[in-house]
Structures are given as C-alpha cells and as structure tokens.
Amino acid sequence: MSDEIVTSRVLRGAKLGKLVAGQAVRGAGVTLSVVRAGEEERTARTERALAAAAEDIVTVLGSMKGLAMKAGQLLSMFDPLAVLGRTTIPPEQRERFQRKLAELYDRAPQVSFERMRAVIETDYGRPLGEIFTDFEAEPIGAASIGQVYRARLTDGRTVAVKVQYPGIDVAVRADVKNLALLMRMMRVLTPVFDDHVLFRELSTHFVAEVDYRIEAGNHRIIADMYRGHPFIRIPEVISELCTTHVLVTEFAEGAAFDEIAAMPAPVRDRVGEIVMRFYAGSMLRFRRFTGDPHPGNIVLAPDGTVVFLDFGLFKHMDDTAVEFEMDCVRAAAEYRAADLRAHLVSYGVLDAHAPATADECLRMFHEISGWLLTDADIRIPADAAPTAVFTWADPRRDYFDHWRDQRAPAEHAFARRVEYGTLALLGKLHASANWHRIAREWIYHADPHTELGLLEQQWLTEHA
Known part of the structure; x- marks a missing residue:
C-alpha cells in the first residue's frame, strides 16, 4: 500500500464522505439486528459490525492524517457508539472498539522512513549522519501530522525527533476547508459534536501546528513554567535543531x-x-x-x-x-x-x-x-x-x-x-x-x- 498522503481537498472530502456513509449504513444495520435477532445472533452481528467500523475508521483516518485523524483521536477519548445503539452494546464490545480506535494515537499507518528522512535532510540542508550518530528507522509513535523517532545526537544525548509528514500542511488546510463534512462525520458518530464551536476552535489551532517552530515556542513556555517542579516534568526543547518540519526534544x-x-x-x-x-x-x-x-x-x-x-x-x-x-x-x-x-x-x-x-x-x-x-x-x-x-x-x-x-x-x-x-x-x-x-x-x-x-x-x- 502506498504511504502517500492524499492532499487534494476533493479527494480527502470524498474519502470522508464514504466513511460517513458507511458508518451510517452500518449503524442502521446494527440497530435493525438488535430489534430482530436473538441474543446470541445480536451479539455476533454487533461484534462484527464494531470490528469493521473500527478497522475502517483507523484505516481511513489514519492514512489521511491531519485534522481527519485528529477527529478520530477525539472519538477514541469519548464514546463514538451512539449511532450503533448506545444502550445495547455490551461493555466488552465497546472496550474492544475503543481499543482499536486508540491505535490512532501511536500505531496509525506509518509513512516510510525514506520519505521522512528526506523531510529532515531537506530542512537541515545536510545528511542525517552529520546531526545524529544514531537514528532508529522504526518510529516510536505515529501522530496526526508527524511521526516520532528515537535518535542520539553527536554529543551523546538521546532525543525524540518529531518529523512532519510530507505534504501534511496542504492536507490540513484541505481538511479545514472540508470542515462541514468533518463535522458531519462527528455528528454521525457522536451527535454531541453537532455544530460545536470546539471543533472550529480546534481547526484554527490545528493549522498553526503544521509549523513546528510555533510548537517549539509553546513547548518552551510550558517547560519554563514547570522547570524544577517536584512531580511534573516537561522535556527540554533542543531549539537549534527545530525547524518548520522537525521538532527535537529530550527523550522521555x-x-x-x-x-x-x-x-x-x-x-x-x-x-x-x-x-x-x-x-x-x-x-x-x-x-x-x-x-x-x-x-x-x-x-x-x-x-x-x-x-x-x-x-x-x-x-x-x-x-x-x-x-x-x-x-x-x-x-x-x-x-x-x-x-x-x-x-x-x-x-x-x-x-x-x-x-x-x-x-x-x-x-x-x-x-x-x-x-x-x-x-x-x-x-x-x-x-x-x-x-x-x-x-x-x-x-x-x-x-x-x-x-x-x-x-x-x-x-x-x-x-x-x-x-x-x-x-x-x-x-x-x-x-x-x-x-x-x-x-x-x-x-x-x-x-x-x-x-x-x-x-x-x-x-x-x-x-x-
């Protein structure tokens, strides 16, 4: 499967639309099964529907990255099952569904190291080996706009390197333009998000996230606030290595x-x-x-x-x-x-x-x-x-x-x-x-x- 991130507003909108329609149909089918089926058959149908729904959401939103993936992360924090019969789904099925959605935090579909390495070397204008003595090719986390890697600097410090997906800035701006469709998806899966100002606020801030220099500045503010705290720690930013597309901090x-x-x-x-x-x-x-x-x-x-x-x-x-x-x-x-x-x-x-x-x-x-x-x-x-x-x-x-x-x-x-x-x-x-x-x-x-x-x-x- 290609790890190319779709950046076209039309294509991203089409993928979201297909996902929304699929979940709505699946939800209707589960509701119907609840009415007509016996207990054992109902449980089996619900189990299959939830597994398929979670797989679709993780695959589609995870591969899209950007604001679409952030929406999926929000869903996993709460309860996106109202459309599937909120009062009828057994707790163990609900838990398995949400565990799958939680993969959007750190086990989402990855972009290849070769493509991510190109982002780093383009921003730094020099080969990776001149900055890091060791750089693990397998990411330790795959987030909504970038992947995180473990590396070692030439001075021996172990660091976390967050690298932005190529083209994600274009994809995020496309998602913001498709905000109405994203909100429709949230309504289908979790009605509480219906036209909620929070999602509009989130999209505004999310556009700023595609410049890691802004995030590095935010990070430094929080690190200064909590420096020396007895039980809260914020990793220090390695400011000289932070660029628009690369953020380097102490490894936790x-x-x-x-x-x-x-x-x-x-x-x-x-x-x-x-x-x-x-x-x-x-x-x-x-x-x-x-x-x-x-x-x-x-x-x-x-x-x-x-x-x-x-x-x-x-x-x-x-x-x-x-x-x-x-x-x-x-x-x-x-x-x-x-x-x-x-x-x-x-x-x-x-x-x-x-x-x-x-x-x-x-x-x-x-x-x-x-x-x-x-x-x-x-x-x-x-x-x-x-x-x-x-x-x-x-x-x-x-x-x-x-x-x-x-x-x-x-x-x-x-x-x-x-x-x-x-x-x-x-x-x-x-x-x-x-x-x-x-x-x-x-x-x-x-x-x-x-x-x-x-x-x-x-x-x-x-x-x-």
Whole structure:
C-alpha cells in the first residue's frame, strides 16, 4: 500500500464522505439486528459490525492524517457508539472498539522512513549522519501530522525527533476547508459534536501546528513554567535543531499510559492527581495550558515524575475568562442557582430571556461536572467522560431544548475539551481523589489538601 498522503481537498472530502456513509449504513444495520435477532445472533452481528467500523475508521483516518485523524483521536477519548445503539452494546464490545480506535494515537499507518528522512535532510540542508550518530528507522509513535523517532545526537544525548509528514500542511488546510463534512462525520458518530464551536476552535489551532517552530515556542513556555517542579516534568526543547518540519526534544524514558493504567491503585491515583494538576491547574493557575490531554502525551518516569508531551495545541485565557470559569464553579459547588444563572447571562453564555431556569442551570452543572463540584472522594469510572458529554447533549433531558441554541465563547469550548479530556484520562486510570478539594487550591486559594498539593505549594513559594 502506498504511504502517500492524499492532499487534494476533493479527494480527502470524498474519502470522508464514504466513511460517513458507511458508518451510517452500518449503524442502521446494527440497530435493525438488535430489534430482530436473538441474543446470541445480536451479539455476533454487533461484534462484527464494531470490528469493521473500527478497522475502517483507523484505516481511513489514519492514512489521511491531519485534522481527519485528529477527529478520530477525539472519538477514541469519548464514546463514538451512539449511532450503533448506545444502550445495547455490551461493555466488552465497546472496550474492544475503543481499543482499536486508540491505535490512532501511536500505531496509525506509518509513512516510510525514506520519505521522512528526506523531510529532515531537506530542512537541515545536510545528511542525517552529520546531526545524529544514531537514528532508529522504526518510529516510536505515529501522530496526526508527524511521526516520532528515537535518535542520539553527536554529543551523546538521546532525543525524540518529531518529523512532519510530507505534504501534511496542504492536507490540513484541505481538511479545514472540508470542515462541514468533518463535522458531519462527528455528528454521525457522536451527535454531541453537532455544530460545536470546539471543533472550529480546534481547526484554527490545528493549522498553526503544521509549523513546528510555533510548537517549539509553546513547548518552551510550558517547560519554563514547570522547570524544577517536584512531580511534573516537561522535556527540554533542543531549539537549534527545530525547524518548520522537525521538532527535537529530550527523550522521555518511562512507562506509557496503558502500562500506568495496569498498575496498582495507589500509583494510578497519584498519576491521576498529577494529570489533573497539570491540565486543569495550568489553565486556572497560569492561564496558559495545552489543549490536548490524551494517553499518548503522558509518560511515568522511573523517578516517579510524570512527563507531559506535545504542545502543538496551546491556549492562553485572559483573567476575565478564567474568573468566569471559577465564578461558575463556586456558585455551582455552593448551590447558588440564581447566582450561577446570573453569571452565565452577564458573560453572554446564556440569553437573559432563555427558558433555562436557575435550577436547571444548577442541575446541568452538577450532572456534567459533579466529580469536580462534590466534596467527597470519588473514583472516576471508565465511562465518566462520555456520560458527561452525552448527558449534556441528551435530547431527552428537559433542559436540552433550552440550551441547544446557546453558544459559549470559543475559549470556553476549548476549556471544556480540556475538562472532558482530563476526565477521560482519569476514567481510564480509574483514579480516586477528592477532586473538589484539589480544585479549591485554584478556585478558593485554599490550603493544599494532599501531599502532592503541599509539595507543589512549596515549589510555587520557592519559584514565586
């Protein structure tokens, strides 16, 4: 099979259209089998349909790369099975489906080393051997716009080299122009993405990702923010070797996310708290954060620190936006329904004459973010993120019609991507903590509730 990436807008649109149509037909077939078949036959048909659907999605989106592949990665973080009968699919089948989709993070169809080597040597203007004493031809990861390799510099340092797919910048811009079709695919597979501003925001930032010099700058900002941190580590950027199409950083040794998820509960709980502190804490404390929390970006180092990777999607929120987020959390946590609705109206999220009542606003917040608002130890179940997302988008809820025409500003849609992405990670870890007490450090400026919180407070004091 050719590893040439299709860059034509028309051809990429046609591939997406075929995928959308195929999944819609497959979904209808499974739904019909649920109605007509017996239990054993229904299970067998569903199993075959899910296997075929996952294979199609990984093959098509993985080979397309770009924004199309990013859409598939988003699907694997949540629950793309509504079209196939969300309430009727056995958990083990759902798990196998999502495991296959998860291949889009690090086992997607690869581009040959010869073609990727040409990208490196073109950008550097010299042979590979003049820069690296060793360069492993097999990539350690295949992402949406590039592949990652392990290499060794002439000074002996082991590095991670992310190389952009040839022609991916053209493909990404084609995907942005095909945004309506991409959104249609998301609607077919996961209705919650129907015309969601988050996807528009994502596409805007994704165009910037095709210049690795921008990502290197984002990476340096985050590395500076967390340098010397007791349990969060950001690999250093090798700035002199970063170009438009090549990004070089320190190599992060350690356990991958799926290995962490199989570790004992105390380890998973600790990593879960660190994950929350990094993604949510960066946004609420520093106003700068990465918008791509997913398993491929997390490594547990041998010394117990958690290493975070990939800063192509990077966001800065101003103080007003962050204060609005925290005002809403405080009002919801304290059951001040009228104040919560007033915040939403004054900020422009909710129309003053919208039929959504104060009590409905409060109930919606607790149903989709109860894990963060409840002052109790909570072990996050595997389905927490998709349940929250579908709760918010469930047309059977009495507040659905009241909110369907309301649109939050783009930066807050991006914040929800971080919230639900973080929740999905905690669910995959099955992590437990009093998440509300951790969040109070940022939202109420409260004293730390955990040992990690005390360590972080000491670090903040020393690095003020």
